[in-house]
Amino acid sequence: MDFLDRRMISASRREALAARKIVLHARPGLWLAVLGLGAQQMTTFAPALPMPGSLASKAEYRTLLYLALLSFAAAWFLAWPIWRAQFLIEIWPTEAWNGYFQDAAAAGLPIYPPADGLVGNNYPPLSFYAIGLLGKALGIDNLFVGRAVSLIALLAVTIEVFVSVRVLVGGRAGAAIGALWYLAIMARNQTTYVGANDPQLAGEAIMGAALVWFLLHCRAGQSPVRSLLLMVAAGFWKHSMIAVPVTAVAWLIISRSRYAVRATIIGAAACVIGIATCVVVFGPDFLPNLLANRQYAWSNVIGNLGHLQWPALALLIWAGWAFNNRTSNAAKITALLIGFGLLSCILQWFGHGVAGNAEFDLFLALGIGAGVAFARIETTWIAKRIGARRSRDLMIAALLIRLIASDRQETALLIMSGDFRSFIYANQRTVLNDAAQVAAMSGDVACANKIVCRLAGKPFVVDEFKLEELVATGKATATDVASMLDARQISSFANNVPTGADRSISRWWRINQ
Numbered sequence: 289m290d291f292l293d294r295r296m297i298s299a300s301r302r303e304a305l306a307a308r309k310i311v312l313h314a315r316p317g318l319w320l321a322v323l324g325l326g327a328q329q330m331t332t333f334a335p336a337l338p339m340p341g342s343l344a345s346k347a348e349y350r351t352l353l354y355l356a357l358l359s360f361a362a363a364w365f366l367a368w369p370i371w372r373a374q375f376l377i378e379i380w381p382t383e384a385w386n387g388y389f390q391d392a393a394a395a396g397l398p399i400y401p402p403a404d405g406l407v408g409n410n411y412p413p414l415s416f417y418a419i420g421l422l423g424k425a426l427g428i429d430n431l432f433v434g435r436a437v438s439l440i441a442l443l444a445v446t447i448e449v450f451v452s453v454r455v456l457v458g459g460r461a462g463a464a465i466g467a468l469w470y471l472a473i474m475a476r477n478q479t480t481y482v483g484a485n486d487p488q489l490a491g492e493a494i495m496g497a498a499l500v501w502f503l504l505h506c507r508a509g510q511s512p513v514r515s516l517l518l519m520v521a522a523g524f525w526k527h528s529m530i531a532v533p534v535t536a537v538a539w540l541i542i543s544r545s546r547y548a549v550r551a552t553i554i555g556a557a558a559c560v561i562g563i564a565t566c567v568v569v570f571g572p573d574f575l576p577n578l579l580a581n582r583q584y585a586w587s588n589v590i591g592n593l594g595h596l597q598w599p600a601l602a603l604l605i606w607a608g609w610a611f612n613n614r615t616s617n618a619a620k621i622t623a624l625l626i627g628f629g630l631l632s633c634i635l636q637w638f639g640h641g642v643a644g645n646a647e648f649d650l651f652l653a654l655g656i657g658a659g660v661a662f663a664r665i666e667t668t669w670i671a672k673r674i675g676a677r678r679s680r681d682l683m684i685a686a687l688l689i690r691l692i693a694s695d696r697q698e699t700a701l702l703i704m705s706g707d708f709r710s711f712i713y714a715n716q717r718t719v720l721n722d723a724a725q726v727a728a729m730s731g732d733v734a735c736a737n738k739i740v741c742r743l744a745g746k747p748f749v750v751d752e753f754k755l756e757e758l759v760a761t762g763k764a765t766a767t768d769v770a771s772m773l774d775a776r777q778i779s780s781f782a783n784n785v786p787t788g789a790d791r792s793i794s795r796w797w798r799i800n801q
Contacts, residue, residue, distance in 0.1 A: 346677075347677070350677065350680070350681070351461045354461075354465060354680070354684045355461075355464055355465070355468065357684065357688055358465065358468035358469060358472060358684070358687075358688070359468055361468075361472045361476075361688060361691050361692070362468055362471040362472040362475060364699050365472055365475035365476040365691070365699060366471075366475040366482075367699045367702065368475075368479065368698035368699045368702055369439070369475065369479050369482045369483035369484075370439065370483060371702060372483060372712065373432070373435040373436070373439070373483040373484075374432075375712055375713075375715070375716045376431075376716050376719055376720065376739065376743070377712065377715045377716050377719055377739070378719070378737050378738070378739045379435075379480060379483070379484040379485075380480045380481065380484045380486060381738070381753075382485075382486055383431060383434070383484055383485040383486065383738075383739065384431070384485075384737075384738030384739040384741070384742045385738055385748075385751070386411075386415075386416070386419070386430075386434060386485050386486060386487065387429075387430050387431050387434070387485060387738075387739075387742055388738070388742060388748040389409055389411075389416045389420075390415075390416050390419045390420035390423065390430040390434070391420060391430060391742075392416070392420075393413070393416040393417045393420040393421070394417075394420030394421050394423065394424040394430070395420075398570070398571075398573075399413060399416050399570070400570045400571070400573045400574050400577045401573065401577065402573055403573050403576035403577065406749060406750050406751060406754065406755065406772060406773075406776070406778075407748055407749065407750065407751040407754065408577055408580050408751050408753075408754040409577045410577055410578055410579075410580040411487065411526065411527070411578075412523065412524045412525065412526065412527050412566070412578070413524065413566060413570065414521070414524045414525040415487035415490065415491070415525050415526065418490075418525075419433055419434050419437060419485075419487075422437075430485070431485050431739070432485075433485075434484070434485030434486065434487075435483050435484060435485050437489075437490050438481065438482060438483055438484055438485070438486060438489045438490065439482065439483050441489040441490040441492065441493040442471065442474060442475070442482055442489055442493075443471075444493040444496070444497070445470070445474075445489070445492050445493050445496045445652060446467045446468075446470055446471040446655075447467065448493070448496035448497060448499065448500050448652075449463075449466050449467040449470045449496070449652065449655040449656055449659065450463040450464060450466070450467035450659070451463070451500045452496075452499060452500055452503060452656045452659075453466050453467070453656055453659035453660055453663065455500065455503045455504060455507060456503065456618045456621065456622070456656070456660055457618050457660050457663045457664055458663070459663050461662070461663065462659045462660060462661075462662040462663025462664070463659050463663070464659075465658065465659055465662045465684070466655045466656055466657070466658045466659020466660070466662065467655060467659065469602065469655060469658050469659075469687055470651060470652065470654075470655030470658075472691055473598060473599065473602075473651060473655075473691065474651060476598075476691055476694075477595075477598045477644070478644050478645075478647075478648075478651075479698070480643065480644060481644060481645055481648075486645070487525060487526045488526050488528075488529075488645040488648055489648070490525065490526075491522055491525040491526030491529055492526075492529060492648050492649075492652060494518065494521065494522035494525055495519060495522040495529045495532045495533075495649075495652075496532075496652060497518065498515050498516075498518035498519040498521075498522060498532065498533075499515075499519075499532050499535075499536070499652075501514065501515035501518060502515035502516070502519075502536050503621075506539070506543075506545075511547045511550075511551065512536065512540065512545075512547060512551050513547070513550070513551045513554050513555075515536070516533065516536060516537075516551050516552075516554065516555040516558075517554070517555065517558055519532060519533040519536065519555070520533075520555060520558040520559055520562060523559070523562075524562055524566075527578070528632075528636060528645070528646065529648070529649055530628070530632050530649070531625060531628040531629040531631075531632045531649035531650070531652075531653060532625070532649065532652075533555070534624075534628045534632075535621070535624040535625045535628050537551075537552050537555070538624050538628075539620075539621060539624060540552065542620070542624075543617075563575075580754065580757065581754070581757045581758055581761050581763055582639045582640055582641070582757050582761070583639070583640040583757060583760035583761050584638045584639055584640070585638065585640070586638070588637055588638055588639065588640050588642070589634060589637045589638055592637040592642075592643075592646075593637075595644060595647060596633075596647075598690070599647070599650060599651060599654050601686055601687060601690045602654045602655075602657065602658045602687065603626065603630075603654060603657075605657075605658060605661050605683055605686070605687075606622065606626065606654065606657035606658060606660070606661045608661070608668055608669065608670065609660070609661035609664060609665065609667070609668050610622065610623055610657075610661075612667050612668050612669055613664060613667055618660050618664070619660075622653065622656055622657045622660055625652075625653035625656060625657070626650065626653040626654060626657055628649070628653075629649040629650035629651075629652070629653040629654070630650050632646070632649050632650070633646045633647050633649070633650050640756075640757065640760060641753060641756075641757075658687070661683070662680060662683060665679050665680055665683065666679075670682075695791075695792050695793055695794050695795075696791045696792065696793075697791070697793040698791055700793055701790075701791065701793060701796060704796070705796055708790070708791075708796075718783075718784050719737065719739055719740055719743065719783075720743075721784070722735075722737070722740045722781070722783050722784060723740050723741075723743040723744040724744070725781070726740055726741055726744035726746060726781050727744040727745060727746075729779060729781070731777055731778070731779060732746065732747060732749040732776065732777070732778045732779070733746050733749075733778070733779045733780070733781050734749060734750035734752075734773070734778050734779070734780050734781065735781045735783060736752075736781070736782060736783045737783040740781070740783055741781070749776070749778055750773070750778060755769050
C-alpha cells in the first residue's frame, strides 16, 4: 500500500494502531518496522501482525548488515572525489568555465557575452550568483566553493531520496537502502561531477527538495503550486533537469487532481515570467547564449549508451517490482519518474558534448525506485518463490557486486599506489608552473586548461566548445576560427599534462607483482 491508494487498506485504523503498539512494546529496537509518515499499515520488515522475537531480531540484523555494506561502499567511493577536491587541478573542463562566470557575477559584471563573440554561456544565471557571492563572502576561490557545494548537494539529494521513499511507502529500511545506493552509485559513476565546480548536483538538490514537497502536498491533499514554483526556480539554477517537473504535471493530470489545471498554468507562467525577467536584466544576449549552437546526431546517443550499464540493474529490480504492483500509485509515480528520467537522458545525449550529468534525473528516480522495491519486495514474483528475506539478500548482493565490478578503482589506488597519488601532486605543480608562464605572456591567451589562464589572471576570451560547435554545425570553418583568433591577437597556450596516471587496478597489480 502507498499513501495515495487508500483502497488497499486491509485493516481498520484501530487494528493498525494496535499492531504498532504491539511491535513497539515487544521490541523497541524494531524502529525499522514502525509505520511510515502517516501510512496505515506496517512497513518493510514488519507484517500486519508482529513477528516472533527471533524472526524479528534476524530481520533487524539483516537490515543493519545491508545498510552497513551499502554505507561502506558509499564511503569507499566518496573517498576519491573528496580527496581530489583539495587540489588545484582541472577535474572537468567546465570547472574554470563556471569559475569565470562566478567571478563575473560576484563582481557585478555581465555573465552573458555577446552572441557573436568567441565565448558563450548556455547556463541559467542563479548558480553563478550563488557560488560567486558565497565565495566572495567567505574569501575562498569559487573553484573550491563550487566543489564543496557539489559534495553537500550530493548528501542533500541522498536525504531527499530517503524522504521520498518514506512518503511513498513508509518505513525506514527501504528508504535508507534507496538513498545509500544512490549515494554509492553517484560517487562511483559520476566522479567528473561529484566534488567538481559544476552546478548540476546543486540544481538536482533543489529539484529533489521540490519533489519531496510535491509528494507531501499530494499526500495531504493540498495545492502543489509552491512545489512547482520551486521546480521552476531549480530550472533557473540548471535548466536540463526536466524529469521531475514533467512527472509532477503528468501525475496531476493522471490522478485527476483538482489542482492540475491551476498548478500547471501557474508553473508555466512562472517559467515565462522568469525567462522574460532574465531578458530584461541580462539583455538581448541572454536567449542566444542559452540557445547555443550544438550539433545533434544519433551517433552521440550511441556513444553514450554504454553509461546505462551502471543503473541498468537497479532499473531491472524496480521493473520487476513495478510489474507486480502496477496498479499501485507508488508504482505509477516511480514509473513516471524513471520513464521521464530515461527519456530526458537519451534526448540530451543527442547533443554533442553532453556527458554523465544527463543521467542525474534517472539516478535520482532509480534511487527512489530501488527503495520502494526493497520496501515492498514481498509482492514480487521472485519473493513469492524464494521468500522476501532471500529476495532482499539477492537484491543487495547484486547491487553491491555491480558497484565494485569494474577495473577502475581510484580509491584502492589512492591507498595502495604512491605513483597514483604523486600524479595528482605533479598535476597541481604543472598547473602552477603553467600559470606562471601564461602570466608572463603579453595580451590575451587561450588555455586548453582554463584553470591555468584563470590562475594567471587572464580574462576568458575563447570558449573552445562554442568554436567546436560552430564548426560542427557548419556555421564556421576551422579556417574561420583561426582567422578570428588572429584578428583578436589571441595567443594559444598548450598546457603541459603530466603522464603516468592509470586507474586500472588490474594493470597496477600486474606491474607490482
